[in-house]
Amino acid sequence: MKHRIFEQRLSAYVDRELAAEQMESMREHIEACEICRRRLQELHAIRNQIRASATLTMPDNFFYSVRSAIRREERESVAWLGTERLARNVVVGLCILVLGMLAFESYLKPQQSIGVDRYFTGESADSTAQAVIGSQQELSKADVLMAALTK
C-alpha cells in the first residue's frame, strides 16, 4: 500500500479509531517508515502540549459564585414575571377600552342615508325621493328632511 494512505491514517491511528486490521497494518508500516514515525512523534507532542497547557484551576469558592448567579437570575426572573404580568394586564385593558370606544362610536353614528349621497352628486329632489323609495330601504331623518327642503 502507498505511503500516502498510511500517512493519512495516522491521525485516526493515534486516536485508536481505525479498524483492528488497519491498526495492525499501520503498526507494521510505522516500524518500517521513518517519516511516519516522525509524524507520529509530532502528533504525540501536540497532544502532550495541549494537555500541559490546560493549566487553569478554579478557586474553591467557585460553586458559591455559581449558586449566587443562579439565585440572582431567579430573583430577576420573578421580578420580570411581575413586570410581564402587569404589562399583559395593561395591554388587555387597553384593548377592551379601544373596542368599547369603537362600539360606542358606531352606536352614535347616524345611519348612512342613500338620499344624502344623491344630494351631494347634484341630482334633483324628485329623483332623490324616488331613488329613496325605490331602494326599499328604511327612510332616515336626513332623507325626509332632504325631500322636504328641496321639493
Add this chain to the structure above:
Amino acid sequence: MTTVYHQFSVEQQPDDFQLIEAFRKGEEKAFEEIVRRYQRQVANIIYLTLGSREEVDDLSQEVFVRVFRSLERFQFDSSLYSWIYRIAVNLCIDEIRKKRIRKLIPLEFMTERKLEREKRTKETTTGSDELLQKEKKEVIREALAKLAPNQRAVILLREYQDLSYGEIAKTLRISPQAVKSRIFRARQELRDILKDYFEERT
C-alpha cells in the same frame, strides 16, 4: 433523613447519573458535586477555545447556570460530561462569533510572549526548564488560537478531554466522519503552524 447523596461514602463516590437523580430530588449538594467535578475541565475548555483568561470565570459560571436550569430535562441519551462540554463549546463559539475574538487572540498572546521574552532577557540564567515549559505552552496556545473555532473545539475535545470520535460527534451533534476529517485538518494546520517549533526540536 438520609439523603440520596449522603448514602455514598467518601470512598464510594456517586456516579454522574446518581448525582442527577439526587439533584432531581432537590439535593443541592448533588449539584455542588457536579460543579466541583467538572469546573476545571470546563474552565480549561473555555480558556483554550477562547485563547484568553479574561472571560473564563464568567463563562464557566454561565455554563453551570445553564446546567442547573436544564438538568431537570436531561434525557440520559449521552454522558453528563459530554452534555456539559456541549454547553461550554456552544457558549464559546457564540462568544467568538459575537466578539470576533479570533482577531484579538494573537494580539494577546503576542503581548504575553513579549513580556515573557523581556523577563527572560532579565534573567541571568537563560533557558531554565521552567521558562522553556512556559514557552512551549504559549506556543501551543498561540497555534490553537489560529485554528477555526469549530476545528479548535474538536481538537480540544479529542486531545484535552480524550473523548472518542463517537462521543465528540454526540457532543457537537455532527457525524463521526465530520469529526474525523475536522481532527485530521486541525492537526495538519497545527503541524504547519508549529513547523518551525518541530524543526527546532529535531
